[in-house]
Amino acid sequence: MIVCKFGGTSVANAEQIKKVFNIVKSNPERKVVAVSAPGKRSSEDIKVTDLLIDLAETALLNGDVEAKIATVVKRYDDIAAGLGLDHMMAEIIATDLEERVAGDKSNRDRFIDNVKASGEDNNAKLIAAYFNSQGIPARYVSPKGTLILNDPPERTFALPEAYDNLSQLKKTEEVIIFPGFFGYTKNGVLRTFDRGGSDITGSILASAVGADLYENFTDVDCVFSANPKVINNPAEIKEITYREMRELSYAGFAVFHDEALMPVYKQGIPVNIKNTNNPSAPGTRIVPVRTEQARPVTGISADSGFSTLYVSKYLMNREIGFGRKLLQIIEEENISYEHTPSGLDDISVIMRSIQLTPEKEERIVRRVKEELHADAAYFRHGFSMIVIVGEGMRNNTGLAARATTAISSTGANIEMINQGSSEVSVVFGVYSQFEEQILKALYNEFFSPVNV
Amino acid sequence: MIVCKFGGTSVANAEQIKKVFNIVKSNPERKVVAVSAPGKRSSEDIKVTDLLIDLAETALLNGDVEAKIATVVKRYDDIAAGLGLDHMMAEIIATDLEERVAGDKSNRDRFIDNVKASGEDNNAKLIAAYFNSQGIPARYVSPKGTLILNDPPERTFALPEAYDNLSQLKKTEEVIIFPGFFGYTKNGVLRTFDRGGSDITGSILASAVGADLYENFTDVDCVFSANPKVINNPAEIKEITYREMRELSYAGFAVFHDEALMPVYKQGIPVNIKNTNNPSAPGTRIVPVRTEQARPVTGISADSGFSTLYVSKYLMNREIGFGRKLLQIIEEENISYEHTPSGLDDISVIMRSIQLTPEKEERIVRRVKEELHADAAYFRHGFSMIVIVGEGMRNNTGLAARATTAISSTGANIEMINQGSSEVSVVFGVYSQFEEQILKALYNEFFSPVNV
Structure with a gap:
């Protein structure tokens, strides 16, 4: 059995949903399908989720919601028309949205979640209807009563009973269409995932049914070995391990949200990142x-x-x-840190700058000096982290020498090197103005045909 | 004013003490002198401190102490004779030792300290007598009532009043001879320093009198840039900063105990490590x-x-x-760690193996798995740390590349690199079997005439 997930651009309009249909139809193993809300149809378009957030916020301010509801409904109606479905779906969706918008507003977050989640929910219903209209038996399954989540304020995750409930889906004869991005608490309160929402739903479904494969359909052919905005035509990654993927995700490999990998990682289920617009491309396989x-x-x-x-x-x-004690002070400011390189009499704590404010910095410096009696304590800013990742690195004598030599060739100073815990990565800290040059030099060292 | 300290081999016999006398006499700035107990006169000899420890332990077991007291007294008597002093000193020392051995044995550590410290104390008295006999006015000053220490069980350190008391010595006309290694608590209880004892006494004296220079006389000409047992004729270090010295002391640069540097470090007083047997050699200067x-x-x-x-x-x-939380577990086992290199999903804690037992390891691994829900936790052993130190390193682009290339040339894999906090060091972790080879390769890279 294969669990598929289709992202926003893969279900943005009728034409895309037909591609989804053909992909699912082409392999009878594809039995469970998680879908996003309709995404952007062009780079200037607004995705349905953003329309819904705007609608919910307008409703909270007692603004005029009717035009905004109509805009959302029109998106679904256009899709339905393109798929040859009648106006019935649009009417059902309009009624559903009116109800949600008229709902309890006493808890702001809960209200927004409830409106927002309609994007996936209604899209799943619509897609199930289309599959059936094309002679492929399909069934919309609601997260209600199946995908059971923990209670706030903890970060959202699926409870063990969610996996029990959803494991029933492995017996299905029909194609299951399941909305991504949300679930319900034991008390029946709707909650959305914090990040990478539909990816997580697909991952939970794959884990619950013990899928042989989790296919994650998006709009790129594969994961690249380096950022294509910096490196011309970077090498495609055909196969990558979970931990390699995770280390790369550290610094902007945004194709697949790493938290979403957790459920399949725990089961050792391989993931295939594929392109809805080019399904014959092999894509990138994430494997144990x-x-x-x-x-x-x-x-x-x-x-x-x-x-x-x-x-x-x-x-x-x-x-x-x-x-x-130093890390305790950092923790009390609710800051997560990345690395702590140390000398004998000094230690540095590397963290994302976005977590800092001048007040926090001042408070931390003062506490470190007063409570730890440090001789010196200060912040420095403007660093980039560059991560080299590879399962083949660990026992590759001379790799650190090649990397440091490549970096030095740019004239940049290496401010930080962290190697020694992860078996599959080395991290270099440099001043950000050198980042692009260094990325190019490292790519050239490890990927250009003459050097490999 | 110069404060001098003479180590055990520098005051091991009459001949050595004459060298000390000539050194002090040759520069009238040398007004305060800290001395050790008589050390080894040859490589097979037993130093007086060890004789005293054996004596104290015998006394605690109610063994025969007379012969052991006689052995110690004979050492001093031989020295006195060699210096042309009469038997009076030996008699005073014998009486003193008898009293100490007959003293309160209810606190074992305190009793041993009391017997042990007589080594320095009596040597200082003897040396002061010799100076006076040679026409250089000298005065023995006791740590009692001057060098005031904190109470046990905290590690021994000098209280602020010690510095106040000892600052009076800057007005001296006579040469002050001060025994190293011990002081007294406010309640008059004798305590010894945990490590590097006489070095600390000298450092405290230098700080208290605001010396222009702290001369630390030992039996080597200088500090070498690498271990002479591994590298043939390593370069001599003429000048080194406190923090360079400190980073080097990490791994067996045993000439000068780093804790002893603290009092002079705080005052920015330069230190000169010199050779009693070759006082015209410039030695190694430790400077801010x-x-x-x-x-x-x-x-x-x-x-x-x-x-x-x-x-x-x-x-x-x-x-x-x-x-x-991980460091808390380590701390609760009373283990100090050296470095914590980290990846995204892993962290390593590097520590000295001597702190571990199979039971501790098992307990730590179990707690890390149970309390932190780690996927994996295990110990690995047999590592060496190699430290490259230099004030000129920080802004030396390409230094990491040179070092890693040199290490790779030995065929060894680099298990850990820690760079980025200390401005003056980079640490490499390797398996110990490669240590010597790597040390040679690095020395060759950074010190051989063709590469400098």
């Missing part, structure tokens, strides 16, 4: 273990927006608990 | 800021006996507090 290792390096990614807290104190490394 | 920077690298050191705790968990870096 990889056999093909033509290159030591699988991918290189980079991201800017990092800051460093530098702390020094003479004889620091004699002081049991120093590092722990 | 260094001007001469002929090479980017000042020294390379290496030490074995490190272990790594590896912990992995999917989505670890999303979990605020994970690193802190």
Whole structure:
């Protein structure tokens, strides 16, 4: 059995949904399908989810909602028309939206979630209707009573009973069309996933039914070994392990949200990222273990927006608990950090700058000086992290030498090197102005035909 | 004013003490002198401190102490005779020792400290007598009532009043001879320093009197840039900063105990490590800021006996507090760690293996798995840390490339690289069997005439 997920652009209009239909139809193993809300039809378009958020916020301000409801309904009606379905669906959707908008507004987040989730929910109903109209028996299944989530304010995740409930779907004869992005608490309250919503739904479904494969359909042919905006025609990644994918996701490999991988990762179910617009392309397979290792390096990614807290104190490394106390202060500011390179008498904490404010920085510096009696403590900003990832790296003598030599060739100074815990990555910290040059130099070192 | 400290071999016999006398006499700025107990006169000799520990332990077991007291007294008597002093000193020392051995044995540690400290104390008295006999006015000053220490069980350190008391010595006309290694609590209880004892006493004296220079006399001409047991004729270090010295001390640069540097470091007082047996050699100067920077690298050191705790968990870096909780577990086992390299989903804690037992390891692994829900947690052993140190490193583009290339040339894999916090060091983790080869390769890269 294969579980498929189709993202927003894959279900943006009738033409796209026909592609989805043909993909599902072409392989009888494709029995469970998670769908997003209709996405952008062109780069200037507004996706349905954003229309719904705007609608919900207007309703909360007691604004005029009718025109906005009509805009959303029109999107579905156009799709239905393009698929040869009648106006019935649009009427059902209009009634559903009116009800949601008229619903309880006492909890703002809950109200917005409820309106927003209609995007996926109604799209799933519409797509199920289309499948049936084309002679492929299909059934819309609601997350209500099946995809059971934890209660707020904890980050949203599926409870064990969700997997039990959804495991029933493995017996299906019909194609199941399941809306992505949301579920319900035990008390029947609708909740959405924090990020990568429909990807997670597909991943949960794949895990619950014990799928042989989780196909994640999007609008790119594959995951590239480096950012195509920086590197011309970067190598395609045919196969990548979960942990390689995870390390790359650190710095802007946005194809697949890493949190969404968790349910399939736990079951060791392979994932295939494919293109709805080019389904014959093999795509990128994410697997537990990889056999093909033509290159030591699988991918290189980079991201800017990092800051460093530098702390020094003479004889620091004699002081049991120093590092722990420092991290406690960081934690009390609700900051997550990335790395903590250290010397004997100094330690740096690397974190995403977006988590900082001048007040937080000042408070942290003051506490570190007062409570830890540090000799020095200060922040530095404007760093990029560059990550080289590959299962073949660990035992590749000389890889660090090749990477550092390539970086030095750009004239950039290496501010930070972190190697030694992950078996599949090395992280370099540099000032952001060198990021692009370094990415190019590293790509050339590890991917150009003469160097491989 | 110069404060001098003379180590055990510098005051091991009459001949050595005459050298000390000539050194002090040759510069009238040398007004405060800290001395050790008589050390080894040859490689097979037993130093007086060890004789005293054996004596104290015998006394605690109610064994025969007379012969052991006689052995110690004979050492001093031989020295006195060699210096042309009469038997009076030996008699005073014998009486003193009898009293200490007959003293309160209810607190074992306190009793041993009391017997042990007589080594320095009596040597200082003897040396002061010799100076006076040679026409250089000298005065023995006791740590009692001057060098005031904190109470046990905290690690021994000097209280602020010690510095106040000892600051009076700056007005001295006579040469002050001060015994190293011990002081007294406010309640008059004798305590010894945990490590590097006489070095600390000298450093405290230098700080208290605001010395222009702290001369630390030992039995080597200088600090070398690498271990002479591994590298033939390593370069001599003429000048080194406190923090360079500190980073090198990480891995077996045992000339000068780093804790001893603290009091002079805080005052910015330069230190000169010199050779009692070759006082005209310039020695090694430890300074706050260094001007001469002929090479980017000042020294390379290496030490074995490190272990790594590896912990992995999917989505670890999303979990605020994970690193802190891990370090808390380590701390609760009373283990100090060296570095914590990390990937996205894994972190390694590097520590000295000597702190571990199979039981501790098992307990830590179990707690990490149970309390932190780690996917994997295990220890690995047999690592060496190799540290490259130099003030000129920070802005030396390409240094990491040179180092990693040199290491790779040995065929060794680099298990860990830690760069980015300390401005003056890079640490490499490797399996210990490669340590010597790598040290040679790095020395050759950074110190051989063709490469500098």
